[in-house]
Amino acid sequence: MSEGTMQRADHRDQPDQRAKRLNRVLVCAAAVPVVLLAAGCSLVSDSEDAGSKSSAGNETKASASPSPTVQAAAYQELPKSCSVLSKKTLGDLVPKGVKSGKEGASDDTASRASCSWNSLDNNGVAGSQFRWLNVSLLRFDSDVSRGSGDEQAQAYYEKQVQDAKAVAGAKNTKSAPVAGTGDQATLVQYDLKKKEGAFKQQTIVARVENVVVTVDYNGAGLAGENTPDAGTLKKAAEKAAKEAVAAVTSANDSGSDSGSATASPSKSASKKS
Template identity: 70%
Template sequence: MQRRAQREKRDQRAKRRNRVLVCAAAVPVMLVAAGCSSDSGSGDSTDKAAKAAASASASPSPTVQAAAYGKLPEPCKAFSKKTLEDLVPKGKSGKEGKSDDISTRGSCSWDSLDNNGVKGSQFRWLNVSMLRFESDVTRGPADKLAQEYFEKQVQEAQAVEGAKGVKTEPVAGTGDQATAVHYDLKKKEGTFKQQTVVARVENVVVTLDYNGAGLAGDKTPSGSDMLKDAKKAAKEAVDAVSEANGEGGGKAGGSASKTPSKAPSKSPSKSPSKSASKEASDEPSKSASSPSKKPASKS
């Protein structure tokens, strides 16, 4: 009986050792399983990050509508022979302004002195400036940039120092928008009648300055007649811009073209949009200084 009891005790102790060994062996298996589970989660996170990066790189870069007009006409050929005979009857060939990029910026001026001897003389000065804008991803579409510059030009024309009786009025049938500013400017040579017409067609701004005076006792010209001539010349210049880009001139009004593909803009070596924005500050109306200088050299 005693031996039997001893054997039962030994069997019980053996069973307990086996259970301990089985449990000990199970612990590494659980750790391995836990480790595999952790690695799997890390891999999923890495895959998600990689997919997000790939998606970001595949996203299209920002775009902006292309400029409608890609070039300018020769400014000294913007007017017909008859128009020049009417506005600057004694004028000779126009004087073209300097430009480092004729597809972006251009200007031309004419002056006329009709000498009537002891009765005095009639002076006229005509200037046309054209500035073309390119679309820019950071600054916006070209027509919007042109509109901003258009508004700036009108404000500058209204704020000329010494101007008397400044009046502003819209001009119909000239490009997408046009405004005329006219006033008197008294100088030692006489009273000058100044007309400034600012017009925008698509992404191009045309600024026309036209002034005149009766010198050495001659009568002061009619401001209303000069304004009528200035409006006619401004429309002619705007039509020249449209024609240079393959669009017919002489439109009754509104946009000259809404199809950018008809006049694709070429990218010059120097960024046109930057050039236009840089030169815009150099393109204000010359009407404040020109009247006094021009007649002085002729009288």
């Protein structure tokens, strides 16, 4: 073979070799993204698994959190306000007004009720004896935003006692606990002068579980009659308070619910807001 022929053969061989080398480079280059892609998929998958586990853990913790509850109120009913006192007791406190009971207005008698009586014993020119009696009942339902019925009743009880001690124009005000009347009871006494005469006021505030009972009883001697004895009025008021508290307990003798109230406000509690 001549020299010129060999050079032409070499020129033909060089493109073929370059082509083979280029193919190898391309194959290797193509392999790199595949490796990176596989590694990328693995990283995304691990991240998603970690996120899923974290989310699942949070959901488990959230579902494990208990709903807020509060102890349910012991008493769910109130007695009929004008029937809380016996005829005998009314005969002692309002002898001339046993049948004069007037029920107070209420849009929810299961939560609030009252009744009042008055008595005027007219003795002609010798004057007359006047008596006025009022019994009010207020029941509190348990609510998670306000607390248990007992707690609300306790707060209202304390407020009622303070209000009774702060009556405008009252003289000789004094107070004392009353034993054997509900869970707690306080008597507030004072004198109050009105245009009709001098009145002796007895207010007893008692709490039994989630119900507050308030008994207001006063008497006066009018048109020359003697002012009634405060001690006698006090005993009569205490008797009425004990009887009213017993009526609340009796009205709920069918059984009280000892469960728990949920976060939903009760109907009567919503009305008091």
